[in-house]
Amino acid sequence: MELEYQGIMVWVEQRDGVAKPVSWQLIGQARRMAEKIGAEVYALVQGEQVEHLAREAICYGADRAYLIEHPVLREYRTEPYSVSTLDVIRQVKPEIVLIGATYQGRDLAGAIATHLPTGLTADTTMLDVEPNPSRLLLASRPAFSEKLMATILCKKYKPQMATARPGIFEALPRDDSRTGQIIRVPFDMKEDDIATKVLKFYQDEDRVNLEDAEVIVAGGRGMGGPEGFAALKQLADLLGGVVGASRPCVDEEWISHAHQVGQTGKTVRPKLYIAVGISGAVQHTIGMTGSDVIVAINKDPNAPIFDVAHYGIVGDWQEVVPELIKAVSAGKPAAAATGGASR
Amino acid sequence: MSERFDAIVVGAGPAGTAAALTMARGGLNVIVIERGEFPGAKNVFGGVLYRHHFEELIPEWWTRAPLERPIVEQNYWLLNGDGAVKIGHRSRRYLDGKPNNFTAMRAKFDRWFAQQAEEAGALIICETTATELLMEGDRVIGVRTDRDEGDVYAEAVIIADGANSLLTQQLRARPELSPGELSLVVKQTLALPREKIEDRFGLEKDEGATIEILGAPSQGMVGLGFLYTNKDSLSLGLGIMVDDLMATGARPYELLEAMKQHPALRKLLQGAELKEYAAHLIPEGGLRAMPKLAGPGWMICGDAAGMVNAVHREGTNLAAASGRMAGEAVVTMARSGDFTPEGFQAYARAVQASFIQRDLAKYQRLPAFLHEHKELLMGRMPEALNDCLYEWFNVDERPKTEHQRQIAQNIKGMAGGAWGLLRLASRGWRAINE
Amino acid sequence: MHIVVCVKQVPDSREIRIDTKTGTLIREGVPSIVNPYDLHGLEAALQLREQHGGRVTVITMGPPMAEKALKETISLGADDAVLVTDRKFGGADTLATSYVLAEAIRKAADTWGPVDLVIAGKQTLDGDTGQVGPGIACRLGLQQLTYVEKIVAVEGRRIRVERRLEDGLEVVETSLPALLTVLKEINTVRRASLPGMIAAARYKPIVWTVADFPDIDVTKIGLKGSPTVVSRSWVPEVRKVDTTYVDGAAELWEALWATDLPERLGWSAEEGA
Ligand SMILES: Cc1cc2nc3c(=O)[nH]c(=O)nc-3n(C[C@H](O)[C@H](O)[C@H](O)COP(=O)(O)OP(=O)(O)OC[C@H]3O[C@@H](n4cnc5c(N)ncnc54)[C@H](O)[C@@H]3O)c2cc1C
Numbered sequence A: 001m002e003l004e005y006q007g008i009m010v011w012v013e014q015r016d017g018v019a020k021p022v023s024w025q026l027i028g029q030a031r032r033m034a035e036k037i038g039a040e041v042y043a044l045v046q047g048e049q050v051e052h053l054a055r056e057a058i059c060y061g062a063d064r065a066y067l068i069e070h071p072v073l074r075e076y077r078t079e080p081y082s083v084s085t086l087d088v089i090r091q092v093k094p095e096i097v098l099i100g101a102t103y104q105g106r107d108l109a110g111a112i113a114t115h116l117p118t119g120l121t122a123d124t125t126m127l128d129v130e131p132n133p134s135r136l137l138l139a140s141r142p143a144f145s146e147k148l149m150a151t152i153l154c155k156k157y158k159p160q161m162a163t164a165r166p167g168i169f170e171a172l173p174r175d176d177s178r179t180g181q182i183i184r185v186p187f188d189m190k191e192d193d194i195a196t197k198v199l200k201f202y203q204d205e206d207r208v209n210l211e212d213a214e215v216i217v218a219g220g221r222g223m224g225g226p227e228g229f230a231a232l233k234q235l236a237d238l239l240g241g242v243v244g245a246s247r248p249c250v251d252e253e254w255i256s257h258a259h260q261v262g263q264t265g266k267t268v269r270p271k272l273y274i275a276v277g278i279s280g281a282v283q284h285t286i287g288m289t290g291s292d293v294i295v296a297i298n299k300d301p302n303a304p305i306f307d308v309a310h311y312g313i314v315g316d317w318q319e320v321v322p323e324l325i326k327a328v329s330a331g332k333p334a335a336a337a338t339g340g341a342s343r
Numbered sequence B: 001m002s003e004r005f006d007a008i009v010v011g012a013g014p015a016g017t018a019a020a021l022t023m024a025r026g027g028l029n030v031i032v033i034e035r036g037e038f039p040g041a042k043n044v045f046g047g048v049l050y051r052h053h054f055e056e057l058i059p060e061w062w063t064r065a066p067l068e069r070p071i072v073e074q075n076y077w078l079l080n081g082d083g084a085v086k087i088g089h090r091s092r093r094y095l096d097g098k099p100n101n102f103t104a105m106r107a108k109f110d111r112w113f114a115q116q117a118e119e120a121g122a123l124i125i126c127e128t129t130a131t132e133l134l135m136e137g138d139r140v141i142g143v144r145t146d147r148d149e150g151d152v153y154a155e156a157v158i159i160a161d162g163a164n165s166l167l168t169q170q171l172r173a174r175p176e177l178s179p180g181e182l183s184l185v186v187k188q189t190l191a192l193p194r195e196k197i198e199d200r201f202g203l204e205k206d207e208g209a210t211i212e213i214l215g216a217p218s219q220g221m222v223g224l225g226f227l228y229t230n231k232d233s234l235s236l237g238l239g240i241m242v243d244d245l246m247a248t249g250a251r252p253y254e255l256l257e258a259m260k261q262h263p264a265l266r267k268l269l270q271g272a273e274l275k276e277y278a279a280h281l282i283p284e285g286g287l288r289a290m291p292k293l294a295g296p297g298w299m300i301c302g303d304a305a306g307m308v309n310a311v312h313r314e315g316t317n318l319a320a321a322s323g324r325m326a327g328e329a330v331v332t333m334a335r336s337g338d339f340t341p342e343g344f345q346a347y348a349r350a351v352q353a354s355f356i357q358r359d360l361a362k363y364q365r366l367p368a369f370l371h372e373h374k375e376l377l378m379g380r381m382p383e384a385l386n387d388c389l390y391e392w393f394n395v396d397e398r399p400k401t402e403h404q405r406q407i408a409q410n411i412k413g414m415a416g417g418a419w420g421l422l423r424l425a426s427r428g429w430r431a432i433n434e
Numbered sequence C: 001m002h003i004v005v006c007v008k009q010v011p012d013s014r015e016i017r018i019d020t021k022t023g024t025l026i027r028e029g030v031p032s033i034v035n036p037y038d039l040h041g042l043e044a045a046l047q048l049r050e051q052h053g054g055r056v057t058v059i060t061m062g063p064p065m066a067e068k069a070l071k072e073t074i075s076l077g078a079d080d081a082v083l084v085t086d087r088k089f090g091g092a093d094t095l096a097t098s099y100v101l102a103e104a105i106r107k108a109a110d111t112w113g114p115v116d117l118v119i120a121g122k123q124t125l126d127g128d129t130g131q132v133g134p135g136i137a138c139r140l141g142l143q144q145l146t147y148v149e150k151i152v153a154v155e156g157r158r159i160r161v162e163r164r165l166e167d168g169l170e171v172v173e174t175s176l177p178a179l180l181t182v183l184k185e186i187n188t189v190r191r192a193s194l195p196g197m198i199a200a201a202r203y204k205p206i207v208w209t210v211a212d213f214p215d216i217d218v219t220k221i222g223l224k225g226s227p228t229v230v231s232r233s234w235v236p237e238v239r240k241v242d243t244t245y246v247d248g249a250a251e252l253w254e255a256l257w258a259t260d261l262p263e264r265l266g267w268s269a270e271e272g273a
């Protein structure tokens, strides 16, 4: 049976030739869905001198990478990006299009879904497909501040589109031996015809790579002020990790937004997450329950954070954290059996 | 340039709204300044609205207003540590034709009531607090609010800002209220399914009951508890005179929690879920604490003027009636175009001639009486009455004469002998009969 | 300058609770508010009007009770507020919503003069998609600048803004007419003045129904014009894990060493982590 629309296309977001992790995460998820219905995974790579990303997309699980290189695509701008994306979608006719729910991703998705036109589900955290013959995209997303989940379908329009939250889906391990096809798509647009100009980009000064961190020491309102975060920083440094925070700390300006974990912050999955003085509201835990080992330090034994924590200390951080810093500085505890027991 | 109105009303409680409604219907340009997010948003009362005085403003209002339950049964409970003497009355007569009173929620009722004034043409401005009266000599000419360009001017200002009236203080219309003239009420709204309410209180569908609670819960202080049935919740509260609270350092919400544990109440409340918690002042000074009611450019209505009849838990009706009278006085002045000090005094005279003044005068000695005998009335008496009824109902080897002697002794004992009892009864009688 | 601001009335999601038995929203008692981001959009428009003159028109699509939200925008200083309301508009997803709003903006241009700028919020508290803004831009052929944190300048027919991105700020310029979606950081919303409150209390929003749009394509509006449907909703389960409680930092450190973490994180015996 020949379907008019076939395959799952993932938009590869990049800046300066470096792809955003969510792109590979979505290719991973697309791969898992594609196996279920026997479809192919396509990557769409746009930019100037980004051929290497097309190659990378294949290493991360794409069967084919559509590549558009053009000077006007050097930086993301709605107009040239949506025109070239629409070109590809109209030619290739994928049945599903997935885009990272980043600022740029949402900007692009909103524009092209309207042009096509088709339905678009925003900010999904679960993606699945119904088996043949329906091949419907089951796009699920949280609603009302994570209090409810809803599955949204788009039955009558193709492609079915969704943006997906970064950090939720797992990328496949990069496999350099994978092969696939890179298809160059011609594109032409004159710079003079584009009204929007990107004048400058200011990188945030307080940068922290929460998404790739292996250890995160996160503080909440219980830290009581910016001073508490100095201790957390010390602990994080000792553990080779970075500092995270709950939203109130960001709202109070104890720490910058770049450190926020949760619904309106980052979704993280480190190997070790230490939550200090965080109560464990869903809007926070949604962003960290993917961590391998979660430790909670909270003086309230009933704090919901203990529901998701593998290890808990009921106590005041002002006592516990300095002790922990001491213990970690001292190195391997004498009493410890050497590793192995895995979770 | 700020706009000039015929009248400004401060506060959209029953008093302010009644005044605004009356004036708007009289064709006046009226603005109401209300600090809540909407009228009633933060307003608290125990829960009983009486039909009569609102009917004078809106005939058949109760068929349209958001109300909880018409009341068919009203009770007084006198509690000691574990017992309860219950006196009450239940009759379908309260419901016949037009119900006499209803339980209600102020957030819903005040909002609805204010809507009636709005529909009549009054402008209701919420989330805006009146911060001071604007004066010209000794005449009030407007109100300052907490917003930018926030002054408004009018021929008449009606002060209806409730128990803790800042504007009344600014006018020095009376000495500042003393703690002995205010009670602090804490109230909880407890959610409970309708059927459970009806089963537990022995009510037919949609009927309501009230219980006023005296004795142990106030721990010897002058105070009163209450438990009222709403549609699918209960209103439970306890009010204590502020001077007693200050003297004992007792915490009202702890007293309320303790009251919930009383054996007579515990089962009625079981499983009910706390929905709301509120606290509010009631001016209980009565007639003696009433301020001057009017002066050039101003009038004071409702709680701001101390118009509460605590014995009969009346307040909203006095508020609505006084608001109407104030509104009528302004309409009369506007008709003649003459806003003389005399015209404002017409309101004070109307209050004096009405049930408000008569009822408050009747009880004017009561606050002092309660205060003087609080150990007895709030403590020993409920205790003794519980003991008496225990003797009466308890059957054991002792002869009836002995039981009854014990009862008589209990009664005399609580009041310090037969003479004491007589004296107390006569003082009490006078306290509620001028 | 004629600026159109799109606002939506939303239930205050912070106060919404879920009936865990039925998995449905308990909307009772939940206050309706103007979507917070949209108020920042309005504030941005008012500030531009103060600098450049012109008018601010507010448009909402929603049920009749959304009038209250419109009055709030009048109290803050909007010149006019339009309620686009009709049973037939109900049940719209973002595609159908952006269609109707685009048509309404066209009509606003016919009524009050050409529109130079449309401002929407970053996203709504209830729909929470951020798609309606781009949808409108696309339908009206406007330049689209999303996630704006600062309007740097409007000079002639050009507008320069700072856009927020995950890792920094982008300074972008485009030509008018354009559509912006704005973040809270863009400004502090003013408090209405008393004359503003009085004007709002007296104001009757302009109402447009389907009949006011003779050329509208009825297959593109409301439920019928919405490609997406909610097929099911449920209350997410909290992942409960067995928590091992330890007494203090030293014990915790020992416990962590007993897992596979030291190996996976490369903790070495001598120097600790
Ligand atoms: C739309 C929306 C989006 C949101 N997005 C996010 C988001 O992305 N990220 C996020 O984090 N939140 C988010 N929130 C907010 C979230 O609902 C919670 O309010 C927030 O996570 C609570 O932060 P907290 O745990 O630090 O503070 P609190 O809830 O105040 O908890 C502080 C904790 O510290 C403990 N504590 C206090 N003192 C000490 C001490 N000395 N030692 C040890 N423990 C102590 C207390 O027992 C308490 O458990 C969002 C909310 C909404 C409505």
Ligand SMILES: Cc1cc2nc3c(=O)[nH]c(=O)nc-3n(C[C@H](O)[C@H](O)[C@H](O)COP(=O)(O)OP(=O)(O)OC[C@H]3O[C@@H](n4cnc5c(N)ncnc54)[C@H](O)[C@@H]3O)c2cc1C
Binding pocket: B010, B011, B012, B013, B014, B015, B016, B033, B034, B035, B036, B039, B040, B042, B043, B044, B045, B046, B047, B048, B049, B050, B128, B129, B130, B131, B160, B161, B162, B163, B166, B185, B186, B187, B237, B239, B280, B281, B282, B301, B302, B303, B304, B307, B308, B313, B314, B315, B316, B317, B319
């Ligand atoms: C616990 C409790 C139980 C009660 N039980 C009953 C009962 O069962 N039956 C009964 O009839 N009465 C009862 N009362 C009394 C009754 O509630 C009051 O008498 C009545 O509400 C008085 O009406 P009002 O309009 O004068 O004042 P309020 O209802 O207090 O209204 C005053 C209004 O003014 C507003 N306001 C205050 N200051 C300002 C300002 N500066 N600027 C702008 N606005 C302002 C307030 O927000 C409020 O809306 C009870 C009272 C309490 C506290």
Ligand SMILES: Nc1ncnc2c1ncn2[C@@H]1O[C@H](COP(=O)(O)O)[C@@H](O)[C@H]1O
Binding pocket: C006, C007, C008, C035, C037, C038, C041, C059, C060, C061, C062, C094, C097, C101, C119, C120, C121, C122, C123, C124, C125, C127, C128, C129, C130, C131, C132, C133
């Ligand atoms: N029904 C509506 N009426 C007016 N504006 C809307 C409506 N729905 C969404 N918007 C605008 O579009 C923005 C994004 O909404 P959403 O895509 O629902 O997150 C909002 O902040 C509003 O500015």
